[in-house]
Amino acid sequence: KIESKDYKGKVFNLEVEDDNSYISEALAVHNCWTPWFGVFGSKSGFDSLKEAFQDQVKHIHAIETGLSSDPPMNWRLKELDSINLVSFSDAHSFWPWRIGREATVFEFKELTYDNLIKAIRTGNGLKETVEFFPEGGKYHFDGHRNCGVCFSPEESKKHNLICPVCKKPLTLGVEFRVEQLATRHPGKKPDSARPFKSLIPLMELISAITKSSVSSQKNWKIFYELIKNFGNEFNVLLNAPIDSIKSISNDKIADYIERNRNQKIKFKPGFDGEYGKPLFEDKESQETQKRLNASQKSLNEF
Ligand SMILES: [Zn+2]
Ligand SMILES: [Zn+2]
CATH class of the missing domain: 1.10.150 (DNA polymerase; domain 1)
Known part of the structure; x- marks a missing residue:
């Protein structure tokens, strides 16, 4: 819902001097997989960049994966093979540990705006990205928090998207949305794929x-x-x-x-409004796996 509001005070002008334009070249910034209203969100009304931007899609050369997704999730969509994936802090607040939690590594001879924008447009000079764990998001997997049910998209489908505890529809997460839009099998990647690291x-x-x-x-x-x-x-x-x-x-x-x-830390995925969390101790990670398996077993008996 959009509302209007009276405002008196400073506004920041992002005008480009001399050029007098507001050009933000070449990329769709911010979290494209934000659970509901990102460009690929389940409630955005769009299933592809083409649908969202129509004939203007030719100007989109890169998208920001945002916190909610990492490259493997984006690789599932063949539509994105020709689009460069970039990552930035997605800071949300001013705390220092939010800055640089995601990043893009560029490599070019001289740091100029031209080289930077060229790298984003063409991918030349775009080396790799640093990602946070999309599993950390509040709506990565599906489930019901109050019923203690957390499902992968595959498990949700097995249960016809219905919670086995309360019999109501499950709250579906970003991974489910990826699965819905996917045109490539998980684990496969396009030739254009770049390396990335997931870091806490x-x-x-x-x-x-x-x-x-x-x-x-x-x-x-x-x-x-x-x-x-x-x-x-x-x-x-x-x-x-x-x-x-x-x-x-x-x-x-x-x-x-x-x-x-060494990419050895696993994450317990978030679901239905609950943040995911890193499992630092092997013991912790094994216990969660055991519990997941056990709940799987008891749920299968329904
Ligand atoms: Zn964000
Ligand atoms: Zn339920």
């Missing part, structure tokens, strides 16, 4: 270990100690020698960073 921000790793809030003084101390030594967060997460991290902070932090770097 450093501050979230630290706070999972200290079991205290992301903004606590204790955590900042550990965080800055690492930044001081290795320059920036990406360098800590991706490149810094694990042994040096160990000696600067401790074994556990080094271990979490190493597993994050």
Whole structure:
């Protein structure tokens, strides 16, 4: 619903000087898979970029995967094979650990606007992306929070999209929507696919270990100690020698960073309004798997 509102105060003008235009070239920014109203959302009214942008679709050369999706989810749509996938912070708030939680790695000789926009348009110079886990979103899988039912799209279909506990329709998530629009099997990728890494921000790793809030003084101390030594967060997460991290902070932090770097951390998917969460401990991850299997068994008896 769109409403109008009186406003008195500053507005920011994004006009391009001299050019007097408001050109934002070449890409559809922000979360294209946002659960309901992203361009591919189930309530957007569109099933493809072509439908949404019609003859103007020729101007779209890239889309931002956003927090709700990662490259493999987008690879399922052949329509996107010719579209470059980019990722940016999708910060939502000003907290430092929200900045750079997603990113695009470019590679070109000189950092100029021209080179940047060319890379986004043509893909030349676009190297890889850093992604957060789409499983962390509140509507990744399907289910009912109150009934304790969390299903993958496949399981939902097996249950005819009906909750086996309360017999009402399941709340369907983004993965289900992907499945609905998919024109390629999962696990397959287009020739145009670029590498990517899924990373959990450093501050979230630290706070999972200290079991205290992301903004606590204790955590900042550990965080800055690492930044001081290795320059920036990406360098800590991706490149810094694990042994040096160990000696600067401790074994556990080094271990979490190493597993994050090696893509070894699993995620419990969010569903029906509940955020997903990282399973840092193998034990934790095994227990969740056991519980999922057990609930699967008891549900199959319905
Ligand atoms: Zn967003
Ligand atoms: Zn239910």
